[in-house]
Amino acid sequence: MKMHNRDLKNLQKIASDMNSMEKITMVMPVIKKMPIIDVSEVLSLVENDELVVIFNEFTHEEQGEIFAEFPLVKQLSFFQRVSKKLFSKIFEEMPSDARADLFQLMTQQEQVDLLPYLSKPVRENVLSLSSYPADTAGGIMITDFATVSKDMTCFEAIQQVRKDSPSKKTIYYVYVVNSDKTLVGFITLKDLIIAEPDVLVEDELHTEFVFGYLEDTSESVAKKIDKYQLVALPILNDKNQLVGIVTHDEALDVIQAEHTEDMERFMGILSNNEELDYNETSIFGHFKKRVFWLVTLAIVGIISGLIIHSYEGALAQMMILALYMPMVADTGGNAGSQSATVVIRALALGQITMKSWIKVLWKETRIALMLSICLGVLAFAKVVFLSWETDIPAAYSLVSIGGVIALALSLQVISSTIIGAILPILVRRFGGDPAVAASPAITTIVDISGLLIYFSLAASFFNLS
Amino acid sequence: MKMHNRDLKNLQKIASDMNSMEKITMVMPVIKKMPIIDVSEVLSLVENDELVVIFNEFTHEEQGEIFAEFPLVKQLSFFQRVSKKLFSKIFEEMPSDARADLFQLMTQQEQVDLLPYLSKPVRENVLSLSSYPADTAGGIMITDFATVSKDMTCFEAIQQVRKDSPSKKTIYYVYVVNSDKTLVGFITLKDLIIAEPDVLVEDELHTEFVFGYLEDTSESVAKKIDKYQLVALPILNDKNQLVGIVTHDEALDVIQAEHTEDMERFMGILSNNEELDYNETSIFGHFKKRVFWLVTLAIVGIISGLIIHSYEGALAQMMILALYMPMVADTGGNAGSQSATVVIRALALGQITMKSWIKVLWKETRIALMLSICLGVLAFAKVVFLSWETDIPAAYSLVSIGGVIALALSLQVISSTIIGAILPILVRRFGGDPAVAASPAITTIVDISGLLIYFSLAASFFNLS
Structure with missing residues (x-):
């Protein structure tokens, strides 16, 4: 039996590495008194070979509970390391949901190899439970x-x-x-x-x-x-x-995972149910989750590019406009992200419904008005303070230019706040997850509205072309 | 007794308004079969005067449970509407935590008025429980x-x-x-x-x-x-x-509220434990929660303004640089927000610790490298595609300018990703909530790094001054 030989070798290796085993033996009395979850946390760091020995200190039932709390990656590596017979003892004592999760991760060959070692009820239970998708009640x-x-x-x-x-x-x-x-x-x-x-x-x-x-x-x-x-x-x-x-504890896990997903969607990170742990996700996994939205937004950003491009003439006539373009865009993006956050969260918690969108719109408009006044005044002060020696066309005063920029910024705060509030509701209306309409998406969209407001206002006030 | 007179009047008013009462009487048999939580949801929409009558259909114990699930605002308005004597019957049957929460919201006078109607054990219990702050275990x-x-x-x-x-x-x-x-x-x-x-x-x-x-x-x-x-x-x-x-259900509520707080902090919204419901928060409440960070970030934005200002000469010599300033800033902001999100969430779930910051740094650097290549290529294509007819100094080709802008954007993606990953860890290290170092803050900070990279690169490649 190949498996048995390997186990024997493992045991020999452990015996030769007395140092770390001795350490573990020393702390065993302490470990055995800890709650199962903590035992599991400690033992998940122990090498598989040593685990085999340590597990002997626990009953099969305890082994199952401890093992079930290991990260899935650790469970899988332990499973691949030990004999099927030894493993089946632990597997049989795992809670049925954890058992099915692990089973789903095994290759078909591994599943086929393990099944004969299981008792009939457990075998049937595993097969039926693991047939349900992980994101359903059955799963x-x-x-x-x-x-x-x-x-x-x-x-x-x-x-x-x-x-x-x-x-x-x-x-x-x-x-x-x-x-x-x-x-x-x-x-x-x-x-x-x-x-x-x-x-x-x-x-x-x-x-x-x-x-x-x-x-x-x-x-x-x-x-x-x-x-x-x-x-x-x-x-x-x-x-x-x-x-x-x-x-209830499973429900809490689902809600926590859902929240991670929301946060990630929120920041333009593709969510993937199976890769929620930072450390367990590979570099390429992280890359894949992030690149999609960054590239998409960069492509949508071409629209902003085209707008700026079409106002090149105006910018050349009044260079000072280029200096405050980022300020208007950033402030709009921040204001829009805030209202989107608040609305998305309120939707998620069921505090507002589709039907109340008009109420939300009215509320956000009034909030936006207050914000726009504060930020507009600040923007005006900034222009006058920063640009007192910037070259400006002789026909206009710095105060009038500052006034127009501040007005553009105020209008942008209002429009971004409203867009940020309404977009998540629209996305939900068409069956999507409102969190998709979040920060980076809002930022990119309100960039477009912001540039249009900014340049059209400046062009009409200062007769630019 | 003033209170009694008012109750009588209320009852008369209800009697005169038979229409809505009749409706409720019709649905009562259905309502009585629903789970308490649902009953509470329905009844929280009923006027206080009618509630008094409807409550008679339930036992005192049920009244307490139903009432405890009402929004706090509704609880308070009902309390202020009915006699203390009638109210004390319901109050006594509420779960002790809900009772203390409501008691804390009453004015001192209201508290003093209510206390004599309560039995001694309940009175002592309410007084002791409501002495603990709401965000502690005691609360x-x-x-x-x-x-x-x-x-x-x-x-x-x-x-x-x-x-x-x-x-x-x-x-x-x-x-x-x-x-x-x-x-x-x-x-x-x-x-x-x-x-x-x-x-x-x-x-x-x-x-x-x-x-x-x-x-x-x-x-x-x-x-x-x-x-x-x-x-x-x-x-x-x-x-x-x-x-x-x-x-466990209280724990779930705390974790949900914590999520809302995280999300809000994340987007530069000041959190306020007592105002987590969108509808219950006033316009001014929403304004206060949002204005602080918007103004702070606008003030920090002065640094970006100063940097742009100091490169005005360079911009005048090479107008094309102004056109792509927003692109570099936006992409950096998005990339930084993503890595901040991932790290903040991993910190919150205990997946990474302070000590592993060097591992996180190394992982994020490699992810950033991959992202920077994709986005750099895209940026180069964008410049060449959008600016083929833009005026550029004769000494340089569009390809070389596109190359420098793309290089600046790539470097910006790398630096923002790293800043986004490290800043939350730093904030935690100094005892703050990592979520503070989130989207708008990151965006504003990486704007500064982005402008420095962009202009210093352009200035040295093209000998601008």
């Missing part, structure tokens, strides 16, 4: 949940949960199902304990419950768990049979 | 939790929980305390149920537990709940006595 649910039937007494129900539950992660909600596994309601462990023992489950049953379907997006089930403050949400298949539950 | 904890002592048997412990628990929100963890209320450990409801009835709590006790202190930030306790996947986290005072618990 993030776990399959250990407690069920009872409604004609039991509360005492019987408790006995049933006691019997079944040692392996169950979450038994705070006990689900009540018919003989065909369709979900009829739930009862909390608290209800069961408080109820008189001989009361029927039926009488304590909550029949109005929140649930999700297998193919729902992971985001939508996470939002339900958040909204209804649930510890777990039951997941049904299309026959309304209970097939799994999504737990 | 978000609830005080209903189940405790037992370690010398009970599991059967006795279950009996104790049964007796105490009807009013407890969360009894999934049962906390084990000494007679002086110091926390010695916890036992889950699941443990209690699975254990043989005559086993001592002591033998099933988890003595290694995660906890928080009253004065910990709400963010840090939320992160613990996230990391250790807890349903609730016990909160201790400085004598290690158990004084409250923070629940």
Whole structure:
């Protein structure tokens, strides 16, 4: 057996490297007292060969829990390092969702090699769970949940949960199902304990419950768990049979990942569900995520280039206009990004809806007016302060030029703020993610409006051509 | 009694307005079947006068739960509308954290008026909870939790929980305390149920537990709940006595609010814990949150203005340079914002630490190199394509000018990417929130580096002065 030979060699290597093992042995008593998550954090840094030995200090159940918390990359490398037989022991004890995630990452050959070592229920469970896409309820649910039937007494129900539950992660909600596994309601462990023992489950049953379907997006089930403050949400298949539950901690992970995605989209970074960790993403992975929008925006920037180009004559007549072009563009970009941020976030949290766009527009317009006054005054002061010795055409005073530039900047702040607020709503209206209409995109778009305002205003005030 | 008269009038007004009441009466059977959160959502839109009547359809306990989910503004307006006596009934049934939040929003006079109507335990609880700042563990904890002592048997412990628990929100963890209320450990409801009835709590006790202190930030306790996947986290005072618990749904709210704050800081919007809802924030509130950074950045922009000003001579000799100034600035700003976003997010999620800054620097440098090549080529093409008929000094070809502009842009992409990655780490190093070093700040800072690179490169290549 090739695998076994390799394991033996590994063990020999470990034995020869007593130094680091000794260190670990020394800290083992401390490690064993830590919460599983911390143990996992420490052990994820240990070489695979040493891990094999250290894992012997833990029960199989603990091994499964510790292993499940490792980064996926570490899980995969450990799996590839040890014998399938040894690995299957750990794999069987992993929570069902973590198990399916890892299984999905394996090559087909690796999957085929591992399956014979698994017990029938685990094998079936892994195969069925890993068939759901990672971003659906099916992809993030776990399959250990407690069920009872409604004609039991509360005492019987408790006995049933006691019997079944040692392996169950979450038994705070006990689900009540018919003989065909369709979900009829739930009862909390608290209800069961408080109820008189001989009361029927039926009488304590909550029949109005929140649930999700297998193919729902992971985001939508996470939002339900958040909204209804649930510890777990039951997941049904299309026959309304209970097939799994999504737990509150999984929901939190989904919401965190969603937030990273939002932030990234926000800054023109292509999101990729599988590459959310900075360190695990390769240089080329980072490059790919960033280059698309940078190049797209640079191409859209050609429009700005064409506008500037068409006003070359005006710039040549009044060089001072070139000096304040960046100021107008930057301020507009900042103001637009701010209003976009606020609106995108309010959309994400459900604070504003599509229908209230007119209210948002009116609110943003008033905010923009206040901002434009402040920033306009500042811009005027800047021009007069910075350009007192700049060459300007004799026909015009610095004050009048400063006034026009300040007016252009004020109008630009207003138009950018409004564009920044409305664009995300429009994108959502047409089915897109509002976060796409974020900072770099807004900056590039308001650059165009800004240049048009700036030059057309200057050209008409100063008769430039 | 003035208050009573007003209530009577309210009731009369409702009676006279039968139309809307009839509508509500019609939908009541449906509403009563919905989850509390949904009921609350519907009823938060109903006028206070009608609410008084509708609340009669619910038990006091339900009233408290429904009311607690109203927006704070709605809670306050209802409180100010009804008699203190009627209100105290609802107030007493609210979860302790929601109760304290509302109490903190009342004027001192309102607080003094309400207190006599409250039962002694609730009065003491409200006064003590509302003394903690909203952004600490004390400010978000609830005080209903189940405790037992370690010398009970599991059967006795279950009996104790049964007796105490009807009013407890969360009894999934049962906390084990000494007679002086110091926390010695916890036992889950699941443990209690699975254990043989005559086993001592002591033998099933988890003595290694995660906890928080009253004065910990709400963010840090939320992160613990996230990391250790807890349903609730016990909160201790400085004598290690158990004084409250923070629940998983509260943690989720804190993390969501934290995200909003991050996003806002990110875009140069001053965050304000109490004004996170778009609609509840006034126009002036929005203005205040946005104007600070816009003005600050406009002032910092004076440096860019001074740089451009000092190269006025060069610009006059080679007008084409003015046309591509915005392109270099924008692209640098976008690239810098991207790397800042990625690094800030990775810092927030604990994926990178202060110590790994050199690794981040090296990774970002390599990513920047790839980006700079793509964008440099694009910039060169843009100059040649857009400016084929622009006036340029006879001594130089368009190709050489395009080459220098492209080189400047490439260098700018590299320097902005690096600045964007390092600045958040620096800000964190000096105790600030890395999100402050985000988009608008980065854009403004890399504008300065970009102009310096652009003009010094052009000046040295083309002998401008």
